[in-house]
Amino acid sequence: MSIKIKLFANFREGRGKIVEMDYTPGMTGQDVIDSLGITAPEIAALIVDGVDGKVDAMLAVPIKEDGYMAIFPPVAGG
Amino acid sequence: MFGYMGKILRVNLTTNEVTTEDLDFELAKKYIGGRGLGTKLYMDEVDPQVDPFAAENKIVFINGPLSGTATPTGGRYMVVTKSPLTGCIASSNSGGEWGAYLKYAGYDAIIIEGKASLPVYINIDEDKVEILPALDLWGKYTTEASDLLAEKQPGSKVLTIGPAGEKLSQMAAIMNEKDRAAGRSGVGAVMGSKNLKAITVKGNLKPEIANVEGLKAVTKECRAMLKENGVTGGGLPTYGTAVLVNIINEHGVYPTKNFQEGVDPDAEAVSGETMTEKYLIKRNPCHHCPIGCGRWVKSDKSPDGIGGPEYETLWVFAGDLGIDDMEVVIDANYWCNELGLDTISAGATLAAAMELYQRGYITDEMLDDDVILKFGNAESVVHWLKKMGNREGFGDLLARGSYRLADFFGVPEYSMSVKKQDLPAYDPRGIQGMGLQYATSNRGGCHVRGYLISPEILGLPEKLDRFDLSGKEVWAKVFQDLTAVIDSTGLCLFTSFALGAQQYADMLNEVLGTEWTAEDVLLAGERIWNLEKLFNLEAGISPEEDTLPPRLLEEAMPDGPTKGWVHKLDELLPLYYKERGWDEDGIPTEERLEKLGLL
Numbered sequence: 237m238s239i240k241i242k243l244f245a246n247f248r249e250g251r252g253k254i255v256e257m258d259y260t261p262g263m264t265g266q267d268v269i270d271s272l273g274i275t276a277p278e279i280a281a282l283i284v285d286g287v288d289g290k291v292d293a294m295l296a297v298p299i300k301e302d303g304y305m306a307i308f309p310p311v312a313g314g
Numbered sequence: 315m316f317g318y319m320g321k322i323l324r325v326n327l328t329t330n331e332v333t334t335e336d337l338d339f340e341l342a343k344k345y346i347g348g349r350g351l352g353t354k355l356y357m358d359e360v361d362p363q364v365d366p367f368a369a370e371n372k373i374v375f376i377n378g379p380l381s382g383t384a385t386p387t388g389g390r391y392m393v394v395t396k397s398p399l400t401g402c403i404a405s406s407n408s409g410g411e412w413g414a415y416l417k418y419a420g421y422d423a424i425i426i427e428g429k430a431s432l433p434v435y436i437n438i439d440e441d442k443v444e445i446l447p448a449l450d451l452w453g454k455y456t457t458e459a460s461d462l463l464a465e466k467q468p469g470s471k472v473l474t475i476g477p478a479g480e481k482l483s484q485m486a487a488i489m490n491e492k493d494r495a496a497g498r499s500g501v502g503a504v505m506g507s508k509n510l511k512a513i514t515v516k517g518n519l520k521p522e523i524a525n526v527e528g529l530k531a532v533t534k535e536c537r538a539m540l541k542e543n544g545v546t547g548g549g550l551p552t553y554g555t556a557v558l559v560n561i562i563n564e565h566g567v568y569p570t571k572n573f574q575e576g577v578d579p580d581a582e583a584v585s586g587e588t589m590t591e592k593y594l595i596k597r598n599p600c601h602h603c604p605i606g607c608g609r610w611v612k613s614d615k616s617p618d619g620i621g622g623p624e625y626e627t628l629w630v631f632a633g634d635l636g637i638d639d640m641e642v643v644i645d646a647n648y649w650c651n652e653l654g655l656d657t658i659s660a661g662a663t664l665a666a667a668m669e670l671y672q673r674g675y676i677t678d679e680m681l682d683d684d685v686i687l688k689f690g691n692a693e694s695v696v697h698w699l700k701k702m703g704n705r706e707g708f709g710d711l712l713a714r715g716s717y718r719l720a721d722f723f724g725v726p727e728y729s730m731s732v733k734k735q736d737l738p739a740y741d742p743r744g745i746q747g748m749g750l751q752y753a754t755s756n757r758g759g760c761h762v763r764g765y766l767i768s769p770e771i772l773g774l775p776e777k778l779d780r781f782d783l784s785g786k787e788v789w790a791k792v793f794q795d796l797t798a799v800i801d802s803t804g805l806c807l808f809t810s811f812a813l814g815a816q817q818y819a820d821m822l823n824e825v826l827g828t829e830w831t832a833e834d835v836l837l838a839g840e841r842i843w844n845l846e847k848l849f850n851l852e853a854g855i856s857p858e859e860d861t862l863p864p865r866l867l868e869e870a871m872p873d874g875p876t877k878g879w880v881h882k883l884d885e886l887l888p889l890y891y892k893e894r895g896w897d898e899d900g901i902p903t904e905e906r907l908e909k910l911g912l913l
Contacts, residue, residue, distance in 0.1 A: 244560050245553055245587065253582075280544065280773045283564055286875040290777045306564045310544025311586075312772050312811050313555030313607065313625045314761055 240304040241268055245311055247278075265295040265305055280310040315339050316524035317379035317825040318347070322355070323421045323443060325436055327508050328369060328428030332443045337422050343828065344911065346802035346835075347378035347422065349405040350842035352394035355423060356403075357845065362852035366398035366500075367482060367507035369429035375416065375473075375513070376424075378804025382417035382521060384533050385821050386540055387806035389414035389601025396853065397499035398507075399484040399659070399715055400733045400758040403849040406487075406501045407762075407801060409600035409608075410494035412515065415471040419517030426508065435474075435512035437467055440519065448511040452480060455652040456489045463514050470514035476654025478703040479506035483713040485659040489651060493621030494600070497656040499735060499757055500715075524827030532820045536813055540604050543812035545774065550607040550808065551597065555625035556586030558739075563633070565771055565780070566874030567744040569737070570633045571689050572665040573730045573865060576741050577874035580638035584628045593640060595619040605808055613644050623647035623657070626761070629739035630661030635668060636689035646695050653703030659715055662736035664698060666716035666729050675723040681708050727864045733758030733855065743866055744876030745770045747778070747786035750886045751794065753860045756846035762807055764793035774811060783882060787889040795839030802842060841910040844894075844902050848912065857900030860887060 237259040243251055251272060260267075265284055269276065282294040283306040299305060315337070322335045345351040352374045364371045373395040380388045391413030397404035416424070419438050426436075430445070433452040437444045446466075451459045451474075460472045471491065479486035479502030486502030487495040496502075505511075523529050540546040549557050562568045563581040570578045582588060589609065598608035598621060609622030623631075623643050631646040632638050650657045667687045670676045676687060684707065685697045701709025711719055716729040716736055730737050735758030742749025747766040755763040766789060770780040778789070799818055800807050815832035823830055851857075861867075866881045891898060895906035907913045 242564070244564075245549055245557055248587065253587075281561060281771065281777070283875065286566075288565060288771075288777075288875070289779070291773065308561050308564075309549065310772075310774070311549035311553070311557040311561055312545040312768065312774060312808075313550065313558040314765055314767070314807070 237301050239299050239302070241272070242304060242306040244306070244308045246309055247274060247307055259301050262298055264298055268299070268305055269295065269307070274307065278309055279307055281308040282306070316522050316827045318342055318422045319417060319420050319519065319521055321421050323424045323438070325424060325426050325443070325445065326428045327426065327430040327434065327445065327510060330445055332445070342422070343826065344838070345842060346799065346822070346838055348376055348392040348802040348804055349394070349407070349798060350802035350838065352376040352392050352423065353403060353405060353842065353845055353849065355425065356394045357849055359425070360396065362396070362849050363854065364396055366396045366504055369508070371396055371504060372425055372427045373501070373504050373508070374423055374425050377413045377417050377422060378802055379825055380821055381804030382414040383523065383825055384529065384602070385805060386533065386537050387600065387603045387605070387809055388804050389603070390804055390806060391416060392801060393488055393496045393501045395501055395504045397501070397757065398482070398503050399500040400735050401853055402733055402757050402855055403846045404499035404501050404757055405801065406496035406498050408488070408490055408494050408496040409806060410491040411601045412471045412473050412490035413804060414601045415515045415517065417521060418519055419515050420519045424513070426510065429507065430509040433509045433511050435463065435510065435514065437470070438513065438515040440517040451511045453477060456654055457492055457652060459512060460492050463512055467514040467516070470516040472512060472514050474512035475502040475505045476652060476703065478654045478713065479503050481705045481713065482506050483655065483703065483705065484715045484718070485656045485663065485713070487654050487656045489654055493651050495651065495656070497658065498760065502654050523825055525824045529821070529824035532824050536817050536821065537604055539812045539817070540809065545811040546605045546808065550605050553586035553590050554607050554609045554622070556589050556609070556623070556628050558625040559585040559628055560587070561771065562740060564875070565744060566871065566876035567741040567771070568629065568633050569730070569739060569741045571636050572634060572669040572728070573741055573863070574669070575873065576744065576871050576876050578633040578638065581633055583638040584632040584640050584643055588640060589622065593622070593644065598622070600806070603806065607808065611644055613648065615648055620648055621651065626739050627657040627661070630658055630665070631695060634661060634665040635695065637692045637695065639692055642692045642695055646699060649696050649699045653699065655699065655703050658738055659736045660699060660702060662730060663702070663712055663716040663719060664695065666720050667712060669728050670720065670723055670725070675725060684708070730863050730865070731759050732862060733859050735759040740767055741866070741871070741876065742862065742881045743871045743879045745780050746783055746882060746886065747789050749862055749866065749881040749883060750786055750790045750890055753862050753883055753887065754790065754890060756843065756850055762797065764790055764797055765807070766790060766793055768811070781879065783886055786886060787893040790890060791893050792836070794843055795836050798839040798842040799835045837910070841912060844907060844910055844912055847902055851901065860900055
């Protein structure tokens with residue numbers, strides 16, 4: 237089974253839009269960003285399986301089998 | 315007098331009189347400038363019950379004390395008048411260069427009154443101010459009018475309306491430097507109602523600065539903060555405001571098909587990442603702006619490219635219409651600029667029309683078997699925008715905006731607007747604080763009166779639970795008050811992604827010679843907010859209009875990460891009124907007004 241990691245803005249550089257990873261039970265967002273070479277302070281917003289929250293808290297949430305994460309650097313506009 | 319030029323220009327288009335008046339420095343400091351001072355000057359002279367299109371209505375063009383200084387982004391101006399779209403106070407803001415050049419010409423503000431008998435434009439070259447015939451410009455699109463004016467007045471910055479303003483569309487914008495817009499609330503139609511096509515301005519004057527060395531130091535500090543900030547130094551310069559498409563969509567709050575859904579599966583096609591990869595030619599920054607979020611993109615309209623769409627424009631001509639084609643959006647943006655239309659309201663009116671077609675209110679016969687206004691029909695967008703801006707056929711009804719369109723069919727609930735002004739690109743069912751802000755905005759549906767997207771979605775300055783109501787009334791008030799301050803300084807709101815109230819106070823102090831604290835400037839912001847509220851009340855805008863479209867209060871979001879949610883305005887609104895020190899009916903109390911120096 238695999239999970240899907242959606243990357244945005246400059247996080248795509250050298251990584252692509254979507255990264256698929258093998259799923260291992262209990263894996264968290266922290267495991268994912270470690271393997272992608274992204275650090276928590278670089279992240280402004282994070283969605284795990286459709287749920288968003290404070291980055292540090294979301295990085296500790298286990299990802300579902302067949303789940304997904306969306307990772308955003310600081311972005312804004314209006 | 316530091317910071318200000320000390321002069322207000324008054325132009326009466328009925329009598330052709332041109333006069334100047336001294337600026338009241340104490341009054342200016344109390345309301346700062348821009349949105350605050352412009353509203354005060356306007357309210358002191360105009361009956362709030364005035365018909366926006368009457369000769370008795372006036373229109374104020376005003377910069378701020380930081381405009382034309384070395385401060386970052388100090389080139390903006392504000393247009394203040396009564397909105398023909400909402401009936402509320404209108405203060406519509408634009409970037410580019412024009413605002414700074416008004417200051418270089420020696421003026422803090424222009425007050426325009428009366429109505430010309432034939433089309434005219436105003437030319438300002440410092441002390442030389444002329445009212446000149448504009449018959450040859452009337453009916454011209456923005457680019458052609460601007461080019462003709464640039465030939466007539468070499469070296470001047472040009473502000474103009476397009477056909478939509480001339481024909482009194484309630485969604486008409488005022489354009490400057492061709493592709494910068496004071497877009498919202500129909501201010502272009504007020505110019506049109508006065509037969510005023512354009513204002514050209516130039517000059518070489520500069521404001522006196524209270525503390526030149528101090529200003530250099532604080533400007534350097536603020537520029538460094540903007541450069542080091544991930545948003546103003548990274549995301550915005552690289553991707554523009556379009557970078558929001560994906561993050562808003564991923565949270566399930568990207569209004570799709572007139573707010574019937576919250577996720578657009580094909581949004582990537584109009585994202586900032588796609589624009590940067592396939593369409594971007596270069597950045598297109600405003601005056602003295604180190605951020606440079608403006609885009610210059612490829613288009614078949616010009617081999618050199620054209621001004622590109624912002625996030626709100628991308629959303630409204632893509633997700634909101636069920637079309638995800640970047641070239642359609644770039645084209646629609648171009649035509650809105652040429653016609654002088656607010657992209658948000660023009661696109662949202664097409665979205666409302668498409669829902670009215672979907673539900674059988676608009677029929678093929680009504681459209682004279684013309685191009686069908688149907689979600690997903692890319693061919694309809696520019697076709698109907700042109701008819702809207704030129705008020706041709708069914709386009710005449712579209713030109714009145716979504717509320718009047720839906721109300722014509724007896725179903726105003728299909729207009730996704732607040733106080734008749736269309737909502738921007740964030741569905742408040744999944745952003746509870748933003749919904750409160752929409753409902754209470756003094757100019758109707760608007761995202762730039764208190765951008766709670768920052769904490770609720772983007773995690774700036776900290777991440778809030780977007781569904782939780784607790785404390786949102788406090789956040790809404792602080793964001794609204796700070797925004798009123800920034801809008802009054804002459805700076806861009808985007809600086810607030812990196813700067814706080816203290817930095818704005820510091821810049822104002824060095825320019826004006828004041829000793830304001832962060833609390834002082836926030837109090838000025840609250841004063842401005844309450845002043846606008848007083849205008850609206852006197853204009854007959856009831857607090858009952860502090861609400862949201864029924865869909866957002868009653869229909870749960872059907873799918874995506876916001877599935878099942880409605881907006882809980884009934885719980886938040888009483889808390890907000892209390893936080894503002896207003897009574898339970900949403901009326902400012904005498905005690906609060908006295909504290910704010912408004913009695």
